[in-house]
Amino acid sequence: MGMAKRSIGDWLADVFHLRDIPFMGVPSYMFSIEYWLGGVASAALIWQALTGLLMLLYYQPSDAYNSTMAIIHSIPFGAILSSSHLYGAYVMILAVYIHGLHVYFKGAYKRPRQFQWVLGVLMFTMVMITSFVGYSMTGDVLGVDAVDVGKGILAGLHLSALTPIFFGNGTDLDLFTRLLGWHVILAALIALLFALHFYLAEQNGFMPDLKEAKYKAPALLDKSDQRIKPWWPRNFVFMLGIIAMTWGVILTIPSILAIPQVLDKIPILFSPFPGPSPTSPQASLVPAYPPWFFLFMYKMADMPFPLAVDVSMGGLIPVVVLLIVPFVDRSEDLHPLDRPFLTALFITGLTWLVELSIWGAGQPGIPVKPLWLLLVIVPPFVISFAGIYALHFVWRGVKQRIINKAVSNSKPLPLNNKLLTAMGALVTAMAVIIMLLSFTLNPVTQAPFIGLSWGSLMLLFAADVFIYFNYELR
Amino acid sequence: MGDVNQSRRTFLKSLAIIAGASMVVGLLRGLEVLVPPSVGLTSFPTLQLVDENGNPIKASDVPVNGQKMAMFNYPLSNEPNYLLNLGNDSNQPVEIPATTVTIPATGKTYEFPGGVGPNKSIVAYSAICEHLGCTYPELTFYPPGVKALTFNGPMDKVIHCSCHGSTYDPYRGAAVVTGPTTKPLPTVQLKWDPSTDYLYAVTMIGPTIYGHTDDLSGGSPISGNSTSVAMLSNPALG
Ligand code: HEM
């Protein structure tokens, strides 16, 4: 064998046996963000584990608030650590929502992927609870309010017996020790469920293009499809791009928000840092907001119903409905307009979620009159059911024609080579400059700018990866 | 299909690798997040010696010849020291003269200021063995007649560490008597106020306290203007 020039990639592949990794390869059309939404959520999960474990070196349950503030103010890069852990959670929650909706609309919860869906719903609830616990761990006035509300909800459901299990025996030390314990336990459970979810995804294969599947379950990729190339190096490189992009967003957003001139203008719901201590005079000025992703629940508690009804309607029933979706809808229809009832229900639910959240932010804790309630919940219900059923009938009329049209292997317009190369060179030059500049910044006093540099470096790297990929895919 | 040419491909790949390398290099300094901020003091505080109830300790209260081991933290809360009122074989306090102490490890010397109090018999030394850091109860004072088994045979009136056998002479600035230690015990410089009979810790003299990069860092400062003295039983007395 001649000593042909081997690239770094080939060398890596040999040393780590990357070509033997049993992950599936995919056809080129799947190198598009909609097939990688779960990947974004996974990248966020990894970021959470990394930053969370680092904070574990400093967080002290015996002095929760002060140790959190010490992470932010006195640990080198600590402000980046803490604010990106918070925004990592936010990005993860958003990614999970989008991933879940995408799965719903593609009908990907159907045979043979029912259990991926169930695991996904379980992870979704656990991520929400884990974030709630993490949010309380800072011991700021919002966190302490959240714990009080949590206890109140348990009491309202006649489940006070569970209070000590989740929140301890009443001492602050036990409270924060337990919150930390639960936070890590839940995170570990999420990682475990994630492993299962990922394994099933690999075995079942990515959900193919709906048209190719003729809008019928079970939609499977034909493993002998000529367009499928091995996992290494294409999927690996694209995955690096997805991870860098996700981490870049997770670092960039809170770092911008943390710049002092910006920080003053950020509503407390989106502040990258904890609120005031519950014993400080500013504490009384802060509405008892939950984290933004629970605002809908907060508004539910203002409804003219008993608490048990609020919690069932706002939390338990939606979760149960989500869990059983694949077992209720066993039809083979993949197109959302072939499933008008569920689709209308999802859109209604989503609208309610958004409405209640905005309402909760705008009128925190203000009791809801029955008339207002009707005005808010009836119109979305009527509009989406009427609209979706109307579209359903239109779709039924044209469906056959669309299916019979040959699958056009439409590709995004390839960018001009010179332009692509110039963009790549610009991106790389910016990366080198930002990297050099970042070394002039002080890790304690200028943390937001370092976070911004790091976030940009990741985004630029991701951009270069995608540029290269765009070329490589031709 | 686009026109994929090998050199453009390599160029784009190199660009991505350079951007990736910049990212890694830029992020590497983030490892500094692992370094905890240092805690400590910027100068030696003067702390009054008080008992566990906060009442001032009088020089005449300090037990003679280590009948009890009087222990206090100075200058940081994780730097314990022994307060000794040294006496002769009949337990009468004796004057501890100033002397020059040698640090065998470096060959350097320093001036030990001698005892304080009405009889100039009171001294204080770090209670952390300079060999490998053993402390109370392994490191203790052997009163007259209570012999420690040292590498020089049985000895009394010494501070001896039962971990690995280091022996120090408290009557001569806690100088090294036997190894394995190669450094004397650091001295706490005391001040005695003759009008009130109160005692104060003022500064440290001699080698750095074991386990610290300097005496003033690596622990939390003691709050307030006093440090409390605990009276522990002397393990040498069985
Ligand atoms: C193994 C994984 C994880 C570990 C070890 C971990 C650890 C921690 C620690 C020690 C804190 C307290 C620091 C502080 O008070 O700011 C914290 C806060 C937090 N965690 Fe995690 N965490 C993990 C995963 C997650 C996940 C998966 C989420 C949700 C998606 C999450 C959401 C949060 C939130 C929202 C906070 C409050 C952060 C803040 O306000 O700055 N964590 N976590």
Ligand code: FES
């Ligand atoms: S620690 Fe005291 S002799 Fe080794």
